[in-house]
Amino acid sequence: MYIPFSKIPLAGNELKYLKEVLESGWYTSSTKVLLFEQLFAAFVGARYACAVNSCTAALHLAIEAAGVKAGDLVVIPVMTFTATAEVVRYIGAHPVFADVDYDTRLMSPGGLQKILDKNTGIKAVIPVHYGGQSCVMTTEDKTGILDICSRKQVVVIEDAAHAFPTKFGDKYVGSFGNVTCFSFYANKTITTGEGGMLVTNDETLYNRVKVMRLHGISRDVWDRFTGQGALWEYDVIAPGCKYNMPDINAAIGLAQFEKAEYFRMQRQRCALFYMRGLSDIPNIDLPVCREPVENHSWHLFPIIIRPEAPVSRNRFIDLMNEQGVGTSVHYKPLHRMTYYREAYDLKADDFPNAERIWQGTVSLPVYPDLSDDDLMYICQTIRKILS
Numbered sequence: 001m002y003i004p005f006s007k008i009p010l011a012g013n014e015l016k017y018l019k020e021v022l023e024s025g026w027y028t029s030s031t032k033v034l035l036f037e038q039l040f041a042a043f044v045g046a047r048y049a050c051a052v053n054s055c056t057a058a059l060h061l062a063i064e065a066a067g068v069k070a071g072d073l074v075v076i077p078v079m080t081f082t083a084t085a086e087v088v089r090y091i092g093a094h095p096v097f098a099d100v101d102y103d104t105r106l107m108s109p110g111g112l113q114k115i116l117d118k119n120t121g122i123k124a125v126i127p128v129h130y131g132g133q134s135c136v137m138t139t140e141d142k143t144g145i146l147d148i149c150s151r152k153q154v155v156v157i158e159d160a161a162h163a164f165p166t167k168f169g170d171k172y173v174g175s176f177g178n179v180t181c182f183s184f185y186a187n188k189t190i191t192t193g194e195g196g197m198l199v200t201n202d203e204t205l206y207n208r209v210k211v212m213r214l215h216g217i218s219r220d221v222w223d224r225f226t227g228q229g230a231l232w233e234y235d236v237i238a239p240g241c242k243y244n245m246p247d248i249n250a251a252i253g254l255a256q257f258e259k260a261e262y263f264r265m266q267r268q269r270c271a272l273f274y275m276r277g278l279s280d281i282p283n284i285d286l287p288v289c290r291e292p293v294e295n296h297s298w299h300l301f302p303i304i305i306r307p308e309a310p311v312s313r314n315r316f317i318d319l320m321n322e323q324g325v326g327t328s329v330h331y332k333p334l335h336r337m338t339y340y341r342e343a344y345d346l347k348a349d350d351f352p353n354a355e356r357i358w359q360g361t362v363s364l365p366v367y368p369d370l371s372d373d374d375l376m377y378i379c380q381t382i383r384k385i386l387s
């Protein structure tokens, strides 16, 4: 028996919608993409959605459309995937790295405030809703990330690669910010194979993203969604990108989207099983959920092996693997990655929480197909290794 770290759940209608695309004779962006965008925007409660071929593409388009320019500074957390930082470099801007909270691994409003007070030239912030839990975006006393940034006229671009469907308070992530980017990569909460979605309520930003998503071609004369097909004449108004999502991917996404809340509830079942099954094991720290449990997408369930545990994190991973359980690590923080460490002279001492997390962090399997027996076996294996 082997329990893999990740397994894509089939929602049911994937083949049906794919067949429709294959039979339509139009594989690239068309009616399936349009429908996916409309349904997604309506679900999260945003005015506009733009489907692209990755979350990385969405983040790139978002910072470009938000007006971030070469030489500007953009705050990002170190506890994230490299995509969050690399898009800043794509346009010649520079990341400013923030530590995260130990308990939640999220960028804290307090930490962000200190960075904004210390640095001039910060144009944008990319908070990451790590693991599927929303950062503190807005509060009654106006001390959330959006509150602070709006006072400082700093743009907020949300990296919601892990956060569909995630709520902050009673609102979905994607409904209340400036611009929010989701991932549909194979291991994400819903998938299109590769893919992403940018959502916003800002019409100007949306129009820029639509143009830059497809080579900078003016939409006025290149509208595949009007039923007129691809018109032969078009104008290029900017050096854009080739980031559109094909209908083949949108077909899979539409099927997965139908089951998004069911999938979330199944991942929540896994998370609650772990919370109960692991809470009395010494020497591990469980993830802390600051919001109601239903607000979390539970993309990840990361535990931390404390330094006083009988085995190191690396040994723990090996032993779990020997016992037939796949795990992963999210993340080796960016201050430990050669490029960022050297380019920005980053020191581990400046990121004490991310450093502590990194030394001990292990992500456990979380996906709808995990049975309670699988979860029981995983908990028993962890108990055996750590006692």
Ligand SMILES: Cc1ncc(COP(=O)(O)O)c(C=O)c1O
Pocket: 053, 054, 055, 056, 057, 080, 081, 083, 084, 128, 159, 161, 162, 182, 183, 184, 185, 195, 196
């Ligand atoms: C936090 C975060 N941001 C961005 C991305 C990029 O997503 P994609 O693979 O869809 O480009 C990922 C991918 O894992 C991620 O984890």
